[in-house]
Amino acid sequence: MSELIAPTASATATALKPRRFGAWYIAEHRLLLMRAYGSTILATSIGNPLVYLFALGVGLASLVQAPLGDGRGGEVSYLAFVAPALLASAAVTVASEEFTYPVLSAFKWNPVFIGARSSPVSSAQIADGVIIAVVLRMAATCLIYFGVMLLFGAVPSPLGAVGIVTATITGLAVGVVIMAYTSTVTEDKGQMAIIQRFIITPLFLFSGTFFPLEQLPVYLQWIGWLSPLWHGTELGRVLSYGASEPGWLSVIHVVYLLVITVVGWRACRIVMARRLDK
Amino acid sequence: MSPLLTRLDSVPAPVITASSLTKKYEEFAAVDGISFEVAPGESFGLLGPNGAGKSTTMRMLGAVSTRTGGDLSILGLDPDRYGPEIRSQLGVVPQTDNLDQELRVRDNLIVYGRYFGIPRSVVAKRADELLEFAQLTDRAKAKVDDLSGGMKRRLTIARALVNEPKILLLDEPTTGLDPQARHILWDRLFRLKEQGTTLVLTTHYMDEAEQLCDRLVVVDKGTIMAEGSPAELIRLHSSREVLEVRFGSDRNAVVAEQIAGLGDRIEVLPDRILIYSADGEAELGQLLRLGLEPITSLVRRSSLEDVFLRLTGRTLIE
Numbered sequence: 001m002s003e004l005i006a007p008t009a010s011a012t013a014t015a016l017k018p019r020r021f022g023a024w025y026i027a028e029h030r031l032l033l034m035r036a037y038g039s040t041i042l043a044t045s046i047g048n049p050l051v052y053l054f055a056l057g058v059g060l061a062s063l064v065q066a067p068l069g070d071g072r073g074g075e076v077s078y079l080a081f082v083a084p085a086l087l088a089s090a091a092v093t094v095a096s097e098e099f100t101y102p103v104l105s106a107f108k109w110n111p112v113f114i115g116a117r118s119s120p121v122s123s124a125q126i127a128d129g130v131i132i133a134v135v136l137r138m139a140a141t142c143l144i145y146f147g148v149m150l151l152f153g154a155v156p157s158p159l160g161a162v163g164i165v166t167a168t169i170t171g172l173a174v175g176v177v178i179m180a181y182t183s184t185v186t187e188d189k190g191q192m193a194i195i196q197r198f199i200i201t202p203l204f205l206f207s208g209t210f211f212p213l214e215q216l217p218v219y220l221q222w223i224g225w226l227s228p229l230w231h232g233t234e235l236g237r238v239l240s241y242g243a244s245e246p247g248w249l250s251v252i253h254v255v256y257l258l259v260i261t262v263v264g265w266r267a268c269r270i271v272m273a274r275r276l277d278k
Numbered sequence: 279m280s281p282l283l284t285r286l287d288s289v290p291a292p293v294i295t296a297s298s299l300t301k302k303y304e305e306f307a308a309v310d311g312i313s314f315e316v317a318p319g320e321s322f323g324l325l326g327p328n329g330a331g332k333s334t335t336m337r338m339l340g341a342v343s344t345r346t347g348g349d350l351s352i353l354g355l356d357p358d359r360y361g362p363e364i365r366s367q368l369g370v371v372p373q374t375d376n377l378d379q380e381l382r383v384r385d386n387l388i389v390y391g392r393y394f395g396i397p398r399s400v401v402a403k404r405a406d407e408l409l410e411f412a413q414l415t416d417r418a419k420a421k422v423d424d425l426s427g428g429m430k431r432r433l434t435i436a437r438a439l440v441n442e443p444k445i446l447l448l449d450e451p452t453t454g455l456d457p458q459a460r461h462i463l464w465d466r467l468f469r470l471k472e473q474g475t476t477l478v479l480t481t482h483y484m485d486e487a488e489q490l491c492d493r494l495v496v497v498d499k500g501t502i503m504a505e506g507s508p509a510e511l512i513r514l515h516s517s518r519e520v521l522e523v524r525f526g527s528d529r530n531a532v533v534a535e536q537i538a539g540l541g542d543r544i545e546v547l548p549d550r551i552l553i554y555s556a557d558g559e560a561e562l563g564q565l566l567r568l569g570l571e572p573i574t575s576l577v578r579r580s581s582l583e584d585v586f587l588r589l590t591g592r593t594l595i596e
Contacts, residue, residue, distance in 0.1 A: 012363045014363060014366040014394075015362035017395025018362055018366060018394060022362075026393075028389070029378075029392070029393075032385065033381070110379050110380060111376040114376045115378070115390070116393060118340055118368070119365060119394060120362040120363070120365045121362075121393050122361070
């Protein structure tokens, strides 16, 4: 049979580049699509941190009378406290935009994934490419956000810059879970709005974003423990103003975010293959 | 080299070999053990009604869907192991256009060319040539959404050619297009055929199969009913001519009994009676002599539609 004969090198050379860089070609395409609403992306990337930092860090902060402990006997401004949380939330917001309708659409209304599948690119590479492109957008958003935080004087420690990375990973962890789900959706029955209202918004409110998680009744604190946003926010605080927490807890934050990312990413690939390789 | 060896050498190896190719979804066999070969440069068709298993076959030929049984070799490679290698040498025109409607016409070609790892400068040049070929040069900057159905189809074909494929797979290439758009498309496909591109197409239009296919298989319910060139199939499974007469849907069946024995064979369809014969005019004369006056009558050459009707007892478009 033909498959017993090893194919010649020239017969297989045509796919060397797609086998290696296929995911990047998909990412190129996704980035080109983002360029269509590039001005909106840029405006929100600059506008959001300005509005939030001003409203919370300047406005709300004037009402926050109780001194916020940094956990080491020192005090920290409300602005510095809330800024790392807003940074991580910004990445999660991008994730909740880019991994919902654009993914659903690429299967359904503008089925570019199905088109891509006829090319040498594999299903797993399609999933990877989508994720890579969103990671780049999240990183860019976080970079701009961080720049505005600096302008507000919201980052006491130079280590705070590492928060750009942890925030991006936080967005990624939430994002791959969303994408693994949206990739299974075949009919739009408002699931995307449900994700936004019943998952993203509660995460935002109950992940120790605006007040320390310990302030919540114990029976609500689990939301924070499960929320990648809480882990990302806490890491950001450690980096930004040296919030004190046991070393093992910081390790848990990192491990938790990475485990969710790896498991969610793998799930995205599996779901993509199940859907496209029929 | 002996003359025999030279001759053996010059027999080209098939670019596609399928033997007992099967695709089952749980218990249902969408493709049920079909076997065929396609020679390089050949234009090969799968003709059959909707649901015959044509698209499933095409997805397996396209190294996207994995077979559940049988053997398949495309360009000498097994799609189970060499999917990306095979797909990098194929052009695929799917049944429903899946162009990126959010991108402009030319960008669609460039983005797709990149999927194959073609460098930007090369793909940009090729995109311009393909727009020329698809007669879309003046629409290069248009949004895909603003194109007509025929233009979208031509763009999809241009996109399928961006990697200079050895085989072009076309699934129902002209379904849903108006006659003029179909003829433009056929002309483009004919040019590709002349240039030596291997074409594999599915269709449920017999005229399309007759126009484009050197050889075809008639597929129904996942199996091959017949194989040959359009002319061969017609010769083998039908008469030279067909007389079509209409007596009104309530009378057709009654009249058919009266004229039993006319021609080689008679088929009664809900809206008309088909009388197969070497000489359709003569049969019409007979019919009139019997005192029967059809509302309309038409003598035409036999087509693949008749072959299909003969083989399956059903029409292609139901």
